[in-house]
Amino acid sequence: MNDKLNRVFEIVKTHNEWRREECLNMIASENVMSPLAEKFFLSDFEGRYNEHDEETHYQGTKYSLEIELLTNSIFGERFNTKYVDSRPIAGAIANLCVYNAFLKPGDIFMSPGLTAGAHVSSTKYGIAGVMGLNSIDAFFDSEKFVLDVDNTLKLIEKVKPKLIMLGRSMFLFPEPIRELRDAIGDKIKIIYDAAHVFGLIYGGKFQQPLEEGADIITASTHKTFPGPQGGIIIARRDLDENDWRKIQRSIFPGIISNHHIHRLPSLAITALEMNAFGEEYAEQTVKNAKAFAEAMTEFGFKVLCEDYGFTESHQVLVDVREFGGGKVVAEKMEEVNIIINKIAFPWDTDKDVTQNPSGLRIGLQELTRFGMKESEMKVVAEFYKKVLIDKQDVKKVREEVKEFRKEFLEPKYCFPVEE
Ligand SMILES: Cc1ncc(COP(=O)(O)O)c(C=O)c1O
Structure with a gap:
């Protein structure tokens, strides 16, 4: 067989085995779909279009439209x-659609700021910059890791932003x-980037x-929400109808042509699974994050925000300067099959942020x-200790990680798959 074709097969197989069966994935922006959602991910929808506003502009779309409206209705009920609108094909594109609906080049808007956890799409380096928007950073309390309300309100009074973006990539509280809202009317x-x-x-x-x-939530559908990669926009029920129309026109004909229809059945399935198990899953996620933070602290790591309970989300932040910094440590942990990423903290310089x-x-x-539950969090934290503090042999720890992972191969909080 053609060598390159063979290599394609091999890459997929080895990647799947490695990341699905041998690694502990602790990247905060990733997840796995349920077996049922995965089963319905590939279908004929994959190759189809359904460009539409109030009217569809293609033929053959009756089921495409039905799955889109059904998906929207599940989120609408929740x-x-x-x-x-579930057409945005990514969280960043959802942000673009909203910015494009309400802002024009030169307009001032407020975002959390890069080292306070803003996503790059809401900064001058990303979509906001590409659109020529003027993003002003809100103030951040870098001890409590929350927005500094008093100073931010003064700044709002001074710069009069047209829109305020909240929500972060680094997000504890x-x-x-x-x-x-009470202060600004x-x-x-x-907008809340969820x-x-x-x-x-x-x-x-x-x-x-x-x-x-x-007023509006934008989100990815594949981070803590364990659906297919994609984006979504949801607005409060009493939003001005004209504002919603602006968003929809921004989506189409403005920004999105094909909207990757094949992900919608999986998105609908995930939402239905979340209706059934989401509360339990979300609660356990936060409990695990707290338990992991506690275990790391006991082992001597500098986990941020101990005085504030470490976290109320799925994320835990650890200052690893004493071990060589975020990049060095993330690379080191990958050697033992623990996958994490580096992050800049508010005190990092511009050079540190990128390097x-x-x-x-x-x-x-x-x-x-x-x-995994709280007791497993201690085991996982101990792997960090073995590598970074005890400096144990990397190969030995990697084998332990693989062995440990074998007990946790099936996603939970899911519907069963009927054969
Ligand atoms: C806060 C925030 N917004 C938007 C995005 C972009 O999402 P997506 O990767 O779905 O485009 C991210 C990505 O990590 C993020 O953290």
């Missing part, structure tokens, strides 16, 4: 609104939405942005999906 839109915490919100175990005063930031951002959602 968030008590008719304003749901809820945003003070209610406080901001309803003139300025508050990419990371969407599964926790869906499961009712993190703040509920639309009930606390946010070797201070920290690790560790996510516990995927280990939770595979059935």
Whole structure:
């Protein structure tokens, strides 16, 4: 057989075995779908189009439209609104669609700021910069790891942003939405980028942005929400109809042509599974994050925000400067099959941010999906100790990690697959 074709097969097989069966995945922005959602991921929808506004512009779309509307209705029921659009093909694209709906080049908007955890799409380096928007960083309390409300309100008064973006990639604690909304009134839109915490919100175990005063949620559907990779926009039920129309026109004909229809059955299945098991999954995820943070602290690691209970989300942040910095440590841990990523903290310089930031951002959602509970968190934390503090032989620890992983190969919180 053709060598390159062979290599394609091999790459997929080895990757699958490695990441699915031999690694502990602790990247905070990833997850696995349920077996049922995976089963329905590949279908004829994969090759089809359904460009539409109020009207469809292609033929052959009756089922494409039905699956899209059905998916939207499941999220609509959960968030008590008719304003749901599942066409954005990624969380960053959902942000683009919202920015494009309400802002034009030169407009000022407020975002959390890169070293306070903003996603790059909401900064001058990403989509906001590409669109020519002027993003001003909110103030951040880098001890408590929450937005600094008093100083941010003064800044809002001064720069008068057209829109405020909340929600972060580095996200331990809820945003003070209610406080901001009460102080600024309803003139300025508050958008909440729920990419990371969407599964926790869906499961009712993190703040509920639309009930606390946010106008619109944007999210990824594949981080703590364990669906197919994609994006979604959800607005509060009493949003002005014209504002929703602006968002929809921004989606199509503005930004999205094909919307990867094949992911929608899996998205709908995941949402239905989350209706059944999401509360339990989200609760266990947060418990595991806290248990992992405690175990790491006991082993001597510098876990951030100990005085504030470490975390209320799926994430744990660890300052690893004493072990060589985030990049060095993340690479070291990959040698023992523990997959994590580096992250910049508020005190990092611009150079550190891109090269070797201070920290690790560790996510516990995927280990939770595979059935781990608090007692396993201690075992996992001990692997970090063995590698970084005890400096044990990497090959030996890797074998231990593989052995440990064997007990946790089936995703939980899922419907069974009928053969
Ligand atoms: C807060 C936040 N928003 C948006 C995104 C982009 O999401 P996606 O990768 O789905 O485009 C991310 C990605 O990690 C994120 O952390």
